[in-house]
Amino acid sequence: MTSTQTSPIQPLPFLKGHGTENDFVIVPDAQNAVDLPAAVVARLCDRRAGIGADGLLHVVRSAAHPEARHLAGEAEWFMDYRNADGSVAEMCGNGVRVFARYLEHAGHVTTGELAVATRAGTKHVHLDKDGSVTVAMGRAALPEAGVTVTVDGRSWPARNVNMGNPHAVAFVADLAHAGNLYDEPPYEPAAVYPDGVNIEFVADRGPRHVAMRVHERGASETRSCGTGACAVAVATARRDGLDPAESGTPVTYTVDVLGGTLVITEHPDGRIDMTGPAVIVAEGTVDPAWLELPDAATPDGIETVND
Numbered sequence: 269m270t271s272t273q274t275s276p277i278q279p280l281p282f283l284k285g286h287g288t289e290n291d292f293v294i295v296p297d298a299q300n301a302v303d304l305p306a307a308v309v310a311r312l313c314d315r316r317a318g319i320g321a322d323g324l325l326h327v328v329r330s331a332a333h334p335e336a337r338h339l340a341g342e343a344e345w346f347m348d349y350r351n352a353d354g355s356v357a358e359m360c361g362n363g364v365r366v367f368a369r370y371l372e373h374a375g376h377v378t379t380g381e382l383a384v385a386t387r388a389g390t391k392h393v394h395l396d397k398d399g400s401v402t403v404a405m406g407r408a409a410l411p412e413a414g415v416t417v418t419v420d421g422r423s424w425p426a427r428n429v430n431m432g433n434p435h436a437v438a439f440v441a442d443l444a445h446a447g448n449l450y451d452e453p454p455y456e457p458a459a460v461y462p463d464g465v466n467i468e469f470v471a472d473r474g475p476r477h478v479a480m481r482v483h484e485r486g487a488s489e490t491r492s493c494g495t496g497a498c499a500v501a502v503a504t505a506r507r508d509g510l511d512p513a514e515s516g517t518p519v520t521y522t523v524d525v526l527g528g529t530l531v532i533t534e535h536p537d538g539r540i541d542m543t544g545p546a547v548i549v550a551e552g553t554v555d556p557a558w559l560e561l562p563d564a565a566t567p568d569g570i571e572t573v574n575d
Contacts, residue, residue, distance in 0.1 A: 279553035282312070283370060284319060287362035287401075287546045288492035289527025293321040294370050294548075300332040306354025308559050313352040319554075322490070323360060324350040325367050330385045342390045343383035345371060359388035359432070361494020361542055365401040368393045369546035388432065401546045405495065406432060407538035408502045415455040417467060419447045426455065426467070427503040431540075433485075434465045435499035439507065443471050446481050449489035468496050470504065478504055479524035491527035498540050501532035512536040 280302065283294040293312050295302065304326055313321045326348035330336040336346035347367045349357045364384055371377045372395055382393045394402040409430040417426045417438045422445055426436035436455060440446065446469035447453065453467055464485040470478050482496045483489055501521040505511065510519045512534050520533040530544040 278556065280556055280559070281551070281553055282319065283373075283548055283551040284321070285325075285366040285369060285546065285548045286527075287365045287494075288525050288530060288544055290360075290362035290490065290492040290494070291321045292323050292325045292363055292366050293319050294325045294327060294366070296327045296370070296374065298327070298329050298332065300328045302326075304348075304350065306350075309350045309354040310352065311559060312554070313354075321352060323352055323357070323363060325363055325370070326350065327367065327370060335387060336385045339385040339390055343385035345376070346385040349386065357387070359386045359391070361403055361405055361498070362492055362544070362546075364391050364393060364403050365494075365542075365544060365546040366548075368395055368401050368403075369548060373548050396543075399545065400543050402541050402543040403494075405498050405540045405542050408499065408534075408540060410502070410506070411460075413460045415457065415460050415465075417453050417455045419445060419453050427506070428460065429499035429503050431495040431498050433495055434461050434463070435468060435496055435503075436461070436465050437468045437470060437500055437503035439504075440469050440471055443469055443479060443481050445469070446483075449481060449483045451488070452483055452485075466493060466496055466499075468493075468500050470500050473522075473524060476508075476520065477522045477524075481526065489526075492525040492530070494530070494542055494544075497523040497525060497530045498532050498542055502534060502540070505534060513538065 309324050312318050328346045328348050330340040330343055330346040333346045349360050351357050368382055379395045379397050384391045392404040411428045414428045415426050415436055416423050424438040426438040429435045466485050467483045468480050470480045473479050480500050482493045500523055505519045512519050516536050518533050518535050523530045533541045
């Protein structure tokens, strides 16, 4: 807890949003005055006893947060992102789109260009008038070592793509061949990914159009993965013989995820843009007394107001 933070003594405002059904609790806190320890975040994100979300977006002015003050000259707002278990994370591609949508919803920004500070550095976002949000996701690395992924007796070679986190991209004839994805699909050699890997299964849908399912590292199948969609687009382009660095022409793929559709563009200089929807669906307040109740307590302190 920083010296400026205190436990909430007033009803805690929150919003709920999602990007291709990757959903988030949003806590506006411009001056970084609210303490959000891991247990509180986990309670808010609990899908049975809380609001329910894949993660939490703590909205803070960069100048007010000790981890982002050095970025205040680049970006007014800091996305203090937390995983659903309360742990701190560097970045979330779907989350930063929803973060930008909240800033517009709250009147802090208008459509156009926006910089957002994250623990992974400043991310550049474009809020389009049609409601879509584009995020600059950085560049992909393509390590040579790959793996073979096996599910229910079927095996596929998987392309190694790193988007700041590791991905193994396997092309399949039918997404059902990926199985239930509750457990991590086995792959060999395991030494290629010593810290685990996100595994994407990809099927063709048309020219420069694919669909994917993903098992996310440390979780299970998720409705959407922004870095995974970027990895899939890059791996598919190389499979198709397309490399913007060689052609000098951007390459765009449409990637269907379980929760919707993302459009990924790789530029000749390696930059990757991800475009997709971001929606605010509800807002309300949380009774701080509820946050201090034992784990078995029911969430009677939550009142939501649908937008």
